[in-house]
Each structure stands twice: as structure tokens, then as C-alpha cells.
Amino acid sequence: MQPQPADNAARSVIDIAKLSLTFETGDGPVHALSDIDLNIGAGEFVSFIGPSGCGKTTLLRVIADLEAPTGGTISVNGMSPHEARLARAYGYVFQAAALYPWRTIAENIALPLEIMGHSREEQAERVRRNMELVDLDGFERKYPWQLSGGMQQRASIARALSFDPDLLLMDEPFGALDEIVRDHLNEQLLKLWAKTDKTVVFVTHSIPEAVFLSTRIVVLCPRPGRIYDIIDNPLPRDRGLDIRETAEFLKVAHRVREGLRAGHSYDD
Numbered sequence: 392m393q394p395q396p397a398d399n400a401a402r403s404v405i406d407i408a409k410l411s412l413t414f415e416t417g418d419g420p421v422h423a424l425s426d427i428d429l430n431i432g433a434g435e436f437v438s439f440i441g442p443s444g445c446g447k448t449t450l451l452r453v454i455a456d457l458e459a460p461t462g463g464t465i466s467v468n469g470m471s472p473h474e475a476r477l478a479r480a481y482g483y484v485f486q487a488a489a490l491y492p493w494r495t496i497a498e499n500i501a502l503p504l505e506i507m508g509h510s511r512e513e514q515a516e517r518v519r520r521n522m523e524l525v526d527l528d529g530f531e532r533k534y535p536w537q538l539s540g541g542m543q544q545r546a547s548i549a550r551a552l553s554f555d556p557d558l559l560l561m562d563e564p565f566g567a568l569d570e571i572v573r574d575h576l577n578e579q580l581l582k583l584w585a586k587t588d589k590t591v592v593f594v595t596h597s598i599p600e601a602v603f604l605s606t607r608i609v610v611l612c613p614r615p616g617r618i619y620d621i622i623d624n625p626l627p628r629d630r631g632l633d634i635r636e637t638a639e640f641l642k643v644a645h646r647v648r649e650g651l652r653a654g655h656s657y658d659d
């Protein structure tokens with residue numbers, strides 16, 4: 392039986408306490424993350440937003456076991472990030488679609504399944520299901536360069552979902568796309584999230600994107616990278632783009648902007 396949303400919301404997926412990460416560089420230590428406390432529950436859509444260099448990507452990479460913290464604790468699905476990575480607990484979507492140009496879209500999406508040793512039939516079924524989920528059916532035999540930037544990013548989301556992880560980590564996936572495409576993908580991502588009940592952690596620079604997508608918004612500030620504010624988004628989960636014109640939306644956006652201003656240095 393599928394867990395009910397209420398039970399689901401109670402289960403913690405990511406637990407971070409007093410976490411820090413200092414990079415030792417030739418120019419001295421860089422305090423990329425300091426004193427981070429954050430819990431993310433199942434089914435949440437949490438955005439990290441903040442000025443360049445505040446540690447958004449580093450925090451996402453720590454969750455994904457691509458960086459190791461130098462202090463504090465973190466668990467993902469009750470495991471260390473390393474164990475969670477081996478257990479394939481999450482799918483990761485990068486800023487650039489990073490598809491292999493010599494493989495068709497279907498072959499790109501099948502790649503993680505191939506590596507995991509799924510049968511050809513299983514691969515085909517999962518590729519079909521995930522291509523449908525991101526609205527790309529019909530493009531199986533195309534190569535990445537035959538698709539627009541937005542379609543390539545949808546393919547990379549389908550690839551991240553191919554092995555059905557409960558957790559999706561997304562690092563500015565739509566940052567390089569124009570506004571209209573981005574709006575469309577934001578809507579599609581929200582529908583996909585509602586349909587699949589995934590937990591999503593999403594890095595962005597865009598206030599409207601963060602407010603439109605998220606159930607919670609984490610505002611970070613730099614030097615050292617730390618959490619400035621965590622905003623519960625009161626907007627209903629079922630929202631369309633026109634919600635961006637409402638007073639509630641603008642109120643949340645205003646609070647995010649205030650947080651960004653407070654942590655921003657114009658010398659950057």
C-alpha cells in the first residue's frame with residue numbers, strides 16, 4: 392500500500408545537524424558551509440537559494456556524497472550519504488543535461504539501468520514510463536543534439552528517475568534556459584512531483600522559481616556559507632503559473648528577497 396501523505400510527511404529523508412565544510416585551498420581555508428541544521432521530510436519540495444558562493448551546490452553535493460563534510464552529521468534515508476549513494480537513494484540532475492551525444496535519448500535514459508544490470512525488457516519498460524512522465528514519448532530514437540535545451544533537460548530528469556529513487560537532487564537544472572521554457576518546465580516538474588510523490592531538493596538563483604516550486608525555501612548567505620532563513624511556503628500544493636500574480640506569492644517572494652539582500656555583498 393502507498394503511504395498516505397500524512398504518514399509520508401512525518402518520515403525524515405535528510406537530517407543535517409551542525410554541518411560544516413571547509414575547503415583547504417592554496418589561498419587559505421574557504422568556509423563553504425558552517426553550522427547547517429536542516430531536516431527534510433518525505434514528499435517535500437525544498438529549494439536552496441542564495442547569492443553566488445553561498446554553498447548551495449556544496450550542500451547538495453554533500454547530500455549526494457560528492458563532497459565530505461568536515462564537521463557535524465548528515466543522514467540520508469537514515470544512512471550515511473555514502474551508503475545512500477550505494478543504495479541508489481537519489482537521482483541527481485546537473486545544470487547541464489550531460490547526455491552522451493553518441494547515445495539516443497532512450498539509450499541515455501537506460502544508462503543507469505544498464506549499469507545496474509536490469510534486463511533489456513525491464514530497461515525498455517522503465518525508459519518508456521519515464522519518457523512519458525517527462526512528456527518526451529516519441530523522441531526515443533533521437534540524439535541529444537536533435538532536441539532543444541529544455542527537452543534535453545527533461546531527458547536528464549527522466550534518466551535521474553529511471554531507477555525510481557524517492558529523492559531527486561537538482562542543481563539549477565533550468566538555469567541556462569529562457570524564461571518561457573523555464574516556466575513550462577517548472578509547471579511540468581510540479582506536476583511530476585505531485586504525480587510521483589518524490590522528495591525534491593532544488594538549487595536555484597531565481598526567486599519566482601523557488602517560490603513557485605517549493606514547499607519550503609532555504610535562504611543561504613555566504614562567508615561562511617550558512618542558513619539565513621527557512622521559509623514555509625503557504626501556497627497550496629496544486630498551483631498554476633498564474634499564482635505568481637497573487638498577494639500570497641508576492642509576500643513569500645518579498646521575504647526571500649529580503650533574505651538575499653541581507654546576505655549579499657555587492658563587491659562579489
Ligand SMILES: Nc1ncnc2c1ncn2[C@@H]1O[C@H](COP(=O)(O)OP(=O)(O)OP(=O)(O)O)[C@@H](O)[C@H]1O
Nearest residue numbers: 414416421423442443444445446447448449450616
Ligand atoms: N572543490 C572546491 N575547492 C575549493 N573551494 C571550493 C570548491 N568547491 C566550492 N568551493 C568554494 O566554496 C564556496 C561555495 O561554493 P558553491 O559552488 O557551493 O556555491 P554556490 O552557492 O552553489 O554558488 P553558485 O551560485 O555560483 O553556483 C565558494 O566560495 C566556492 O569557491
